[in-house]
Amino acid sequence: MNFAYTLVYVADVAASLAFFDRAFGLKTRFLHESGAYGEVETGASGAKLAFVDHATARSSVQHDYVAADTSDRPLGMEIGFTVVDVQAAFDKAVGAGAKPLAAPLAKPWGQVVAYVRCPDGTLVELCTAMG
Numbered sequence: 696m697n698f699a700y701t702l703v704y705v706a707d708v709a710a711s712l713a714f715f716d717r718a719f720g721l722k723t724r725f726l727h728e729s730g731a732y733g734e735v736e737t738g739a740s741g742a743k744l745a746f747v748d749h750a751t752a753r754s755s756v757q758h759d760y761v762a763a764d765t766s767d768r769p770l771g772m773e774i775g776f777t778v779v780d781v782q783a784a785f786d787k788a789v790g791a792g793a794k795p796l797a798a799p800l801a802k803p804w805g806q807v808v809a810y811v812r813c814p815d816g817t818l819v820e821l822c823t824a825m826g
Contacts, residue, residue: 704746704748732748
């Protein structure tokens with residue numbers, strides 16, 4: 696088994712793609728003409744980070760779910776990005792409209808970690824690489 700992708704269910708795919716570009720520098724790789732699906736460039740990992748609108752997601756899953764943007768609290772999952780300068784990445788994301796949740800903090804194991812919440816409700820960890 697190989698990890699292939701993460702899909703984030705959002706109200707507005709184009710808006711989420713634009714936010715991820717502004718906040719994290721992840722350029723749009725693909726946006727379907729329907730606007731219902733889009734992907735960002737994720738670098739050398741090969742794994743995809745994609746966004747799907749709620750109507751398409753609900754049709755595929757065939758069940759309702761908690762939409763992250765409608766919950767007062769972040770969902771119990773996160774997307775993590777390693778960065779060299781966590782403070783700069785945190786400031787850029789907040790400047791682009793992310794809600795600051797946890798300012799950069801050095802962890803006992805040596806990693807610097809911060810958390811923001813995107814306008815679409817997605818919880819994002821910004822951290823230095825381990826090792």
